[in-house]
Amino acid sequence: MKKRKHICDLDLGSDSMLPKKTTVPGRACRYLRKLGQLTKLHPETFEHFRSYSAVVAERQRQLLEDGGHVIHPFSIISRYLRRWFIIDLASSLPVAYVVLHMNLDRRLVLVAHFMAVLRVTKIYTVTANVKIFMRIFTESYIVHGLVRLTLLFALTTHWCSCLLYSPAVVHYYWTGTMHGTPTYHMNIYRTESQVQDMQTRYNKALIVALSSFFGTGFTMFRSTAPDEILVHSLIIVYAAMFMVFTLVFLIKSYLTIFGSIMRYQGLMNQVEEYMKYRQFPLSLKKRVRAFYQYRYQERYFKEEADLDCLSEELRDEIKLHTCRTLVHKVKLFEDVPASVVGTVLGCLRPEVYLSNDLVVRAGDIGDCMYFIATGTVAVYSLKGVEVCHLEDGTHFGEVALLMKDSKRVATVVAVEITQLYRLDAHDFNRFVMSNTTLYNRIEALASLRMHETTLLDDAFRRERESQQEQHQSDMMHEVPAPMTEP
Incomplete structure (x- = not known):
């Protein structure tokens, strides 16, 4: 609905x-x-x-x-x-340009440049806002985490690439001169007097940063200066911590995604140990495995516990959605108000029967009726004559609920793995019997089935009697005549 x-x-x-x-x-x-x-x-x-x-x-x-x-x-x-107002204000003011314009000490220029680094503290706000934004589209914890990790990886890789040249920047603004060694700072000098372009320097730094994250090494850019070694060491430590955090998140995501499958495998291990302890025969083991496979589809869950905390209306809506195929196929529910159908469906209890399982036996007391969700069952009369096959969207067992003695008039056996929904007698009397449309349809169908079963039994009885008479006649003709003495 x-x-x-x-x-x-x-x-x-x-x-x-x-x-x-x-x-x-x-x-x-x-x-x-x-x-x-x-x-x-x-x-x-x-x-x-x-x-x-x-x-x-x-x-x-x-x-x-x-x-x-x-x-x-x-x-x-x-x-x-x-x-964040003070941080944004301090990091956005053009202090460096003012200091350069006033020809102040280069060290003050360095401090002014580092004021822009204060924006790094807003990474927490950025990730929090990204999470809020992602909640508009999905509530998945895994998706939120993957987006945050991807953003952090991109930002920190860029920051680490820029941080590699911080010794050169600090050395220049602190001393006023560039370092004289050509191999200093990953060979940033094309010659002793000419510096490589910015794109080349950034590419080299990006290779070093990515190598630190993935642990591949960067021996092509050997560090000899103490300040370079210190910066590289800090980047390696941070990259290792980031990758450990990423690994932990991926493990948690794996356990979240495949948790139901792992619980199912644990359940099946217990079932296997139990069957081994009880020494089940091979045929019975196959049937038990087939039942669990069909019931859980390799994903273990506790349906009753999950639905108990929901309201009755929401449970009925879920039941209506689960049984939507049954509702569309069962002619009994045609033109019946949705509220009545939802109430009846809320009383159904799922049951699974394997191939050749006996569902009901003729002559037993009937305390419920069944709706077939998926599968096929065979119906046999009191004499053992196969009456028909019932498939998806049909129902059976209602005849016993309408009769005074409540006895089953037919035997029903599952032909294949069959999903049934059981409606108990007290729910049948409370909802079905009180609805005129449902009661008239069930009564007409029950009378038709009783009539067909009786006709088949009578035909089967006459055929058996004729076969017996024919057999006795054949026996009489086969009796040898008495021999006379010479």
């Missing part, structure tokens, strides 16, 4: 609780004030406020405090002012 979004017809006013304005400046001011309010569109809002009424109450609290001029702590403006 498709759920529609609620469209309220009541005149409850604006949910922002702000008075409406008629002038253009007033409307603009009101819009800016709404930006500072708590919004239900933010992915993290309902982590702190569990209902829409709580959101409205929080908005009312904003208006009552300080005349309504309060920026909510969950709004973007407040968080930005309290955390």
